[in-house]
Amino acid sequence: MLKKLLITGAAGGLGRAMRSRLGEVAETLRLADIVPVADPGSNEEAVTCDLADAAAVRAMVAGCDGIVHFGGKSVEGDFATILNANILGLYNLYEAARAEGVGRVLFASSNHTIGFYRQDEWLKTTDPMRPDGLYGVSKCFGEALASMYHDKFGIETAIVRIGSCFEEPMNHRMLATWMSFDDCAALIGCIFRAPRLGCPVIWGVSDNDQKWWDTASAAAIGWRPKDNSERFRAALDAKMERPAKDHPNAVYQGGMFTQEPIHGA
Structure with missing residues (x-):
């Protein structure tokens, strides 16, 4: 068990979902975000931090022995915002x-690094990256940065290309990309318990019937997702029509991100 695990982006949806699920990973959770984190528990510390402020980030990291990095801009946006965050x-x-x-990090990368497949x-x-926007490009940068800090300084990082981590899939595309909250928490536990990690790229996706990614690399650290999006298919079919065959959500792995305009273009 870690003494103190830092979770950045802790005020966001995924950060909030993980707080109650990581009690077996660390004695104390340090919860950080650019906005105040509400209602820290007895085993939690709340920190407000702008990631663009180097001194504040140094203070945020001090005393931690692991980092789960969910922080930053999580959707497409203008370049200045993505650059800073x-x-x-x-x-x-x-x-x-x-x-x-700090010797071990989980970097939340994204399926949008490969969205144009x-x-x-x-x-x-190992397939080449094909980012679908500036957000995806920033995650490509992040993967390269993590690799360099591992090779040069020995910081181990699990680069997790998260598909769609929500309570349930919100559209038909997400039947292939969905990762449940419980599977995500189990993955975090495996990452910080592994005797050796290195710098693997891992597809962050549950054991769905429909999928596009080879998840073999996850087995090396003992992660075997248990949930399956298939149980939501009937409800999605009743709730909404399936996208047309030429719709981005039916063509590209990145879905509508492939159609987001570049700011100013």
């Missing part, structure tokens, strides 16, 4: 981890 912010985080001696293509983690 996802590029400069991640550099500040790794520099703080190096300076404070078609849904009829089967991907391994």
Whole structure:
């Protein structure tokens, strides 16, 4: 068990969902976000931090022995916002981890690093990146940064390309990309219990009947997701029509992100 685990982006949906599920991973959770984190529990510390502020990030990381990095801009946006939150912010985080001696990180990457692959293509983690927007590009940068800090400084990182981590899939595309909250928490536990981690790329997806990604790399750290999105298919069919065959949500793995305009274009 870790002494103190830092969770960035702790005020967001995924951060809130993980707080109650990680009691067996760390004695204390340090919850950080750019906005105040509400109602910290007896085993939680709340920190407000702008990732673009290097000094504040150093203070946020101090005293922690593991980091779950959910923080930053989580959807497409203008370049200035993504630059500060996802590029400069991640550099500040790794520099703080190096300076404070934090040896293991979970970096929340994204399926949007490969969003322009078609849904009829089967991907391994070694396939070339094909980002579908500036957000995806920032995650490509993050994966490269994590690799460099591992090779140069020995900081181990699990690069988790999260598909769609919600309580349930919200559309038909997510039947292939969905990762349940319980499977996500189990993955975090495996990452911080593994005797050796290195810097693997892992597809963050549950054991869905429909999927596009080779998840073999997850087995190396003992993670075997248990949930399956198939149980939501009938409800989705009743709730909404399936996308047309030429709709981005039916063509591209990144779905509508492939159609988001570049800010100013």
